[in-house]
Amino acid sequence: MLALRLYRQAKKLARLATKTRADTPREVQLEVTNRCNLDCDMCPRLILLKVPEVDMSWETFTQVLDRLDSPESITLTGWGEPLMHPRIFDFVAEIHRRFPSCDVSFTTNAHFFTEAFIEKILAARVSRVNVSLEELPWSDAEATTPPPSDFRTGNPMKGHENYVARDGHPTPRKVVDRLRRFLDRVNAERAAGRDFPEVRMQVVLFPEGTEIMLRLVDFAAEAGFHAVNLVRLDVRGRPDLRRPSWEDERRMIALARERAESLGVPLGSVNDHGALLKLASHSDRFCVRLDNFIYVDVSGNVAPCCLLRGHRVGNLVEQPLREIWHGERMKRFYGPGVHPACVGCDAFLNCYAEPAPLERRALPIASVSHG
Numbered sequence: 001m002l003a004l005r006l007y008r009q010a011k012k013l014a015r016l017a018t019k020t021r022a023d024t025p026r027e028v029q030l031e032v033t034n035r036c037n038l039d040c041d042m043c044p045r046l047i048l049l050k051v052p053e054v055d056m057s058w059e060t061f062t063q064v065l066d067r068l069d070s071p072e073s074i075t076l077t078g079w080g081e082p083l084m085h086p087r088i089f090d091f092v093a094e095i096h097r098r099f100p101s102c103d104v105s106f107t108t109n110a111h112f113f114t115e116a117f118i119e120k121i122l123a124a125r126v127s128r129v130n131v132s133l134e135e136l137p138w139s140d141a142e143a144t145t146p147p148p149s150d151f152r153t154g155n156p157m158k159g160h161e162n163y164v165a166r167d168g169h170p171t172p173r174k175v176v177d178r179l180r181r182f183l184d185r186v187n188a189e190r191a192a193g194r195d196f197p198e199v200r201m202q203v204v205l206f207p208e209g210t211e212i213m214l215r216l217v218d219f220a221a222e223a224g225f226h227a228v229n230l231v232r233l234d235v236r237g238r239p240d241l242r243r244p245s246w247e248d249e250r251r252m253i254a255l256a257r258e259r260a261e262s263l264g265v266p267l268g269s270v271n272d273h274g275a276l277l278k279l280a281s282h283s284d285r286f287c288v289r290l291d292n293f294i295y296v297d298v299s300g301n302v303a304p305c306c307l308l309r310g311h312r313v314g315n316l317v318e319q320p321l322r323e324i325w326h327g328e329r330m331k332r333f334y335g336p337g338v339h340p341a342c343v344g345c346d347a348f349l350n351c352y353a354e355p356a357p358l359e360r361r362a363l364p365i366a367s368v369s370h371g
């Protein structure tokens with residue numbers, strides 16, 4: 001499996017370096033549901049994206065799978081909580097049945113990690129589980145002190161378990177306990193040499209969030225997460241949201257790295273794809289997302305990126321994959337020039353994680369081949 005991943009990574013590097021696209025996209029994100037048990041303040045799902053709160057049907061799912069071409073990875077996550085889908089584990093099993101070498105993963109708020117769900121997740125043999133976490137409940141010692149009247153500014157741990165988190169996902173103590181049990185199970189199985197999922201903590205960065213972020217890194221090490229991934233807050237279309245300045249965020253990332261290194265937990269940032277991929281992407285002239293990726297919504301509509309859900313370039317229930325991938329609407333996202341919908345997006349730019357700020361380069365992308 002490791003050899004296969006390295007081979008896929010090498011192919012991606014070669015594609016980016018030579019400014020070519022995959023013949024057909026092999027990294028697929030499936031919006032299995034847009035229903036959610038939470039309503040996080042930061043989440044654009046209902047306010048901005050106005051997603052339909054429905055599940056992908058089995059019929060749509062199988063029709064979409066029929067049209068995929070040897071996918072390398074399938075992420076079962078849309079703008080909702082994937083574990084709310086009543087057939088999520090049937091979906092995973094069907095992907096394994098059809099595409100045995102395909103990595104399957106999902107991102108979750110972990111609120112449903114009961115014993116029964118934990119066993120189902122482990123039995124499903126997914127490659128990776130990303131757990132979104134931005135707050136921790138107070139420790140017992142801290143909880144003996146009543147929360148300050150204005151806990152939003154006074155409490156560095158932010159949401160008390162009876163309150164809604166100011167930033168990010170509200171995470172009651174019960175969920176933290178379930179997470180610990182999940183990680184204990186996963187790590188016991190891994191220690192016994194069984195192939196159990198990598199579990200990553202995914203943290204969105206907020207202003208004045210350094211203390212909680214460091215606390216989360218400590219928790220990741222103590223509870224046995226395998227990696228931490230830091231994510232920029234996306235504020236496009238949400239003037240009510242505030243993100244840290246570039247300088248503050250780089251400082252936060254540096255502090256988090258230092259802490260994670262001292263604890264032996266790998267820590268990455270969505271904006272840091274490593275030196276090779278950065279070089280291959282011509283230092284951000286080329287988005288690392290577009291060469292091999294599609295986002296498929298609950299109805300089979302295809303978009304070039306999860307952040308461009310409304311930019312429909314085709315529908316996999318109605319059209320073959322090649323027709324969509326090589327269609328004019330999709331190719332336009334690959335140049336020449338930056339697509340108007342991508343202007344101002346810094347979600348995956350390497351320069352963001354660099355020590356000195358660089359401006360987004362809206363340079364034309366020349367001589368792109370679509371082979």
Ligand SMILES: C[S@@+](CC[C@H](N)C(=O)[O-])C[C@H]1O[C@@H](n2cnc3c(N)ncnc32)[C@H](O)[C@@H]1O
Binds near residue numbers: 042044081131204235
């Ligand atoms: C939309 S959620 C869906 C999966 C699941 N419900 C969860 O929260 O993990 C996928 C990821 O998007 C992130 N997210 C939500 N709103 C965001 C925003 N405004 N900027 C950046 N990431 C955001 C969440 O933190 C989560 O890691």
Ligand code: SF4
Binds near residue numbers: 044
């Ligand atoms: S971030 Fe995830 S848990 Fe929060 S509302 Fe959005 S989809 Fe639901």
